Amino acid sequence: MTAERDYIRHLLALRRAETELNLERQGYEATVEKDVGGQRVDLVATKDGKTILYEFKVAANLQRDSEEIQRLRAIAAEKGYEFKLVVVAPPKRTVVEVEGLEDALLNFIHDKQIGR
Numbered sequence: 001m002t003a004e005r006d007y008i009r010h011l012l013a014l015r016r017a018e019t020e021l022n023l024e025r026q027g028y029e030a031t032v033e034k035d036v037g038g039q040r041v042d043l044v045a046t047k048d049g050k051t052i053l054y055e056f057k058v059a060a061n062l063q064r065d066s067e068e069i070q071r072l073r074a075i076a077a078e079k080g081y082e083f084k085l086v087v088v089a090p091p092k093r094t095v096v097e098v099e100g101l102e103d104a105l106l107n108f109i110h111d112k113q114i115g116r
Helices: 003-025 066-079 101-114
Strands: 029-036 039-047 050-058 082-088
Touching: 003 029, 003 039, 003 050, 003 082, 029 066, 039 066, 050 066, 066 082
Parallel strands: 050 082
Antiparallel strands: 029 039, 039 050
């Protein structure tokens, strides 16, 4: 498994755990990876006769996973459940370049070395 795949897997697990914790704090009973209508659902929350199905997906894979998402949405509708898709996107890397920074650092180091 690549480091990137591990990273994304951990992001999904973290988001699911956060959601599960928030639901439990709201009084929901949350079950991870439960079979509903012959389909595995990432998280199922129930409270006062209300059931919510949660599916966690990576933004970059939404098109690839669209059929599975539609099946889960249909199962939820058929059973009278609410369906929530949680999309996780890894943070984008930011590249910052500061013009003249290298020269400024070299001058600073030089000045410190000669005691200015």
